[in-house]
Amino acid sequence: MKLTGTIVINAPIDRCWALVRNPVALAACVPGIRDVHPVDERTFEGSITASVGPLDGDFTFTAVITRMEPPSSIDVEVTGLDSVTKSRLETTVTATLLEDPPGTTTLAYRAEVRVKGRLAILGEMVLRATATMMVNQVAGCLRSRLEAASS
Amino acid sequence: MSRAYDLIVVGGGTAGCVVAARASEDPARRVLLVEAGPDPQPVPGVIADPKRQSEVVLESPYVRMYDTERADGSSFPLLSGRVMGGGSAVNNLVVVRPMRADFDTWAAYGGPAWSYDALLPMMRAIEDDPEFADSPIHGTGGPLRLQRGYRLSDPADPPVKALIQAAADLGLPECPDLNVPEPFGICASPYNIRDGVRQSTAVAYLDPARPRPNLEIRADTSATRLILDGRRVQGVELAGPDGPDVVEADEVVLAAGAYHSPQLLLLSGIGPEDELRRVGIPMHRHMPGVGANHRDHAVVYVTFQGTTELREDYVIPKVRLIARSNPSLAVPDLHVFMRPSIRMPGLPPMLPVSIHLLEHRSAGRVTLASQDPDDLPIVRTGLLEDERDVRALVDGIGLVARLASHPALAEFYGPMIMPAVGDDWEDHVRTTYETYHHGTGTCRLGPADDPGAVVGPDLRVHGFDNLRVADASVLPTVPHANTNLAAILVGEIAARALPAPAARLES
Ligand SMILES: Cc1cc2nc3c(=O)[nH]c(=O)nc-3n(C[C@H](O)[C@H](O)[C@H](O)COP(=O)(O)OP(=O)(O)OC[C@H]3O[C@@H](n4cnc5c(N)ncnc54)[C@H](O)[C@@H]3O)c2cc1C
Numbered sequence: 001m002k003l004t005g006t007i008v009i010n011a012p013i014d015r016c017w018a019l020v021r022n023p024v025a026l027a028a029c030v031p032g033i034r035d036v037h038p039v040d041e042r043t044f045e046g047s048i049t050a051s052v053g054p055l056d057g058d059f060t061f062t063a064v065i066t067r068m069e070p071p072s073s074i075d076v077e078v079t080g081l082d083s084v085t086k087s088r089l090e091t092t093v094t095a096t097l098l099e100d101p102p103g104t105t106t107l108a109y110r111a112e113v114r115v116k117g118r119l120a121i122l123g124e125m126v127l128r129a130t131a132t133m134m135v136n137q138v139a140g141c142l143r144s145r146l147e148a149a150s151s
Numbered sequence: 152m153s154r155a156y157d158l159i160v161v162g163g164g165t166a167g168c169v170v171a172a173r174a175s176e177d178p179a180r181r182v183l184l185v186e187a188g189p190d191p192q193p194v195p196g197v198i199a200d201p202k203r204q205s206e207v208v209l210e211s212p213y214v215r216m217y218d219t220e221r222a223d224g225s226s227f228p229l230l231s232g233r234v235m236g237g238g239s240a241v242n243n244l245v246v247v248r249p250m251r252a253d254f255d256t257w258a259a260y261g262g263p264a265w266s267y268d269a270l271l272p273m274m275r276a277i278e279d280d281p282e283f284a285d286s287p288i289h290g291t292g293g294p295l296r297l298q299r300g301y302r303l304s305d306p307a308d309p310p311v312k313a314l315i316q317a318a319a320d321l322g323l324p325e326c327p328d329l330n331v332p333e334p335f336g337i338c339a340s341p342y343n344i345r346d347g348v349r350q351s352t353a354v355a356y357l358d359p360a361r362p363r364p365n366l367e368i369r370a371d372t373s374a375t376r377l378i379l380d381g382r383r384v385q386g387v388e389l390a391g392p393d394g395p396d397v398v399e400a401d402e403v404v405l406a407a408g409a410y411h412s413p414q415l416l417l418l419s420g421i422g423p424e425d426e427l428r429r430v431g432i433p434m435h436r437h438m439p440g441v442g443a444n445h446r447d448h449a450v451v452y453v454t455f456q457g458t459t460e461l462r463e464d465y466v467i468p469k470v471r472l473i474a475r476s477n478p479s480l481a482v483p484d485l486h487v488f489m490r491p492s493i494r495m496p497g498l499p500p501m502l503p504v505s506i507h508l509l510e511h512r513s514a515g516r517v518t519l520a521s522q523d524p525d526d527l528p529i530v531r532t533g534l535l536e537d538e539r540d541v542r543a544l545v546d547g548i549g550l551v552a553r554l555a556s557h558p559a560l561a562e563f564y565g566p567m568i569m570p571a572v573g574d575d576w577e578d579h580v581r582t583t584y585e586t587y588h589h590g591t592g593t594c595r596l597g598p599a600d601d602p603g604a605v606v607g608p609d610l611r612v613h614g615f616d617n618l619r620v621a622d623a624s625v626l627p628t629v630p631h632a633n634t635n636l637a638a639i640l641v642g643e644i645a646a647r648a649l650p651a652p653a654a655r656l657e658s
Contacts, residue, residue: 001225001583002223002225002582031495031496031497031498032495032496032497032498048495049495049496050493050494050495051493051494051495084209084210085209085210118208118209118210118214118216119209120216120226120227120228121208121209121216121228121230122209123227123228123585124227124451124452124583124584124585125452125454125490125493125503125505125585126493126503128452128454128569128583129452129454129493129501129503129568129569130493130495130498130501132454132568132569132571133454133456133495133498133499133501133568133569134495134498136568137497137498
């Protein structure tokens with residue numbers, strides 16, 4: 001499953017970068033996320049809860065920053081495991097930041113999500129919708145934090 | 152010559168259980184039913200309890216998954232049941248007859264015996280539908296019990312009532328019986344459930360036949376190859392719990408499903424010459440149609456931000472829409488379902504709606520991954536390769552958007568979030584479609600002089616005297632309906648077409 005999109009933030013690139021490269025701070029913007037903690041400088045762990053129809057599931061995940069080009073681009077490899085179907089979810093999220101015009105930063109993200117296991121059956125109905133909604137929520141949260149900070 | 156069996160049925164799925172049960176009604180016919188999956192007795196709760204259907208699909212060992220790709224390289228899974236009862240043991244239990252238009256099409260391939268009028272008595276004989284006992288098109292007393300948990304006249308939850316009202320205002324009439332020859336509108340869905348128990352064909356057909364001394368069942372046993380001699384199948388190679396074995400019979404029926412019946416033919420050297428050469432299997436008979444013509448139904452989801460949570464039953468939705476993507480169409484081409492909400496802490500509820508295209512104009516193909524029977528076949532679905540199919544789903548999104556913005560439903564359905572404002576609906580359709588799990592067509596019906604045909608009207612494989620295919624793979628087009636009942640019908644047709652068992656010298 002491919003997910004792409006852009007988030008426009010009325011804040012300078014350096015301020016956006018500072019948040020994007022710090023998953024613990026970023027996690028405060030991600031709904032439903034729990035217990036995010038650093039394992040080492042580039043690795044973080046946490047969990048997320050979701051339910052669909054009769055199913056309630058917990059995801060545990062590990063995120064590793066695999067590439068950083070401050071302040072314009074970052075790759076994060078995320079692997080997750082779900083408690084219900086024991087499926088494995090793998091994705092590399094690439095985010096690029098561009099400040100144009102000055103004071104306005106566009107964050108473009110691209111992720112290719114691979115699901116190994118039965119969770120793939122719920123792929124388009126559940127995963128894409130949830131990811132879409134989550135990105136909307138994260139975008140709103142990022143904007144309000146960064147734009148408030150820069151005004 | 153005396154054989155160990157008169158009939159071997161390969162695959163105890165939806166159709167295979169029907170063939171084995173019907174064929175063993177003749178006590179003179181010794182029948183062997185071979186099923187790759189287990190035959191758990193009593194049937195485990197996860198299969199028997201309709202409310203646990205999502206669990207059977209997401210968590211049980213009774214499902215096989217096949218990865219397949221869209222044109223953009225992204226993948227999604229196809230599924231089949233791998234347990235006694237096959238698809239009917241793991242599916243969503245809905246019982247939908249093909250439409251009259253489907254039989255008209257099939258009759259063009261299979262002759263008048265495949266027409267609606269010719270097959271109506273068989274459809275009536277299959278079912279036990281007491282709610283329509285007085286209807287001339289329905290039956291009572293057949294093996295397959297139908298039950299509607301909900302009738303359109305019943306009181307309903309506010310969202311269901313709102314859907315019925317919105318649909319009516321969009322010109323979709325009430326359709327209390329979706330098994331009429333030309334169903335259209337907002338329909339109450341019938342399910343194969345009796346007293347709260349799933350009626351797979353393993354339960355509805357095979358269970359009453361199990362005590363028969365002339366029926367032998369081998370579960371956890373896969374057919375790996377047919378042993379062929381000219382126009383005849385001499386025997387079937389098996390791999391079971393006790394190792395390899397060979398069984399012989401006068402007649403062999405393949406009912407291994409739309410992915411595995413062509414796989415077994417190909418493994419045995421029956422199929423397109425180039426495909427056999429590619430995997431290094433010696434050719435017994437060149438048959439271009441084996442594995443070709445794969446048909447299915449594409450599904451796309453649109454998701455709305457919900458104003459409230461919808462806890463409608465996920466497995467057994469009360470109603471479905473049978474609609475036209477374009478008012479000029481003669482035959483309705485869409486199923487539409489409102490789905491229960493997806494919930495996540497910190498997010499508003501998400502309300503998906505699924506749109507199912509009931510036609511498939513292009514065709515895909517089932518091929519071998521290798522000569523190894525344990526390797527799953529490769530399925531290229533061929534879905535949405537025809538622009539008209541893409542257009543129909545795009546129009547379906549338009550229909551759902553209109554429906555959701557109707558004042559009655561707008562109380563529950565907020566803005567569309569997937570695809571979002573400004574997103575290209577056509578791109579959404581092409582890059583996110585999945586399957587309705589209705590794979591068909593890979594050993595299709597047709598006359599002997601039709602190069603794409605694999606079986607004739609009596610389901611005998613062209614060029615063979617004692618080999619038949621009897622499952623969803625013989626359907627030349629995917630019906631405008633879910634496919635389990637069509638597979639049952641194929642099983643019934645095959646059982647009736649079998650020759651009487653040969654007179655045999657008892658020792
Ligand atoms: C998740 C899901 C939901 C569905 N929901 C519905 C629904 O609600 N209503 C509906 O009408 N249709 C539904 N369908 C479709 C319907 O169930 C299928 O079309 C139908 O089961 C096909 O029947 P079949 O006999 O062709 O094949 P199957 O039922 O798949 O049977 C094939 C059998 O052969 C066995 N087999 C395979 N290879 C071998 C071998 N080499 N040796 C021995 N045995 C072998 C398999 O294990 C299987 O049991 C659904 C399907 C799925 C997967």
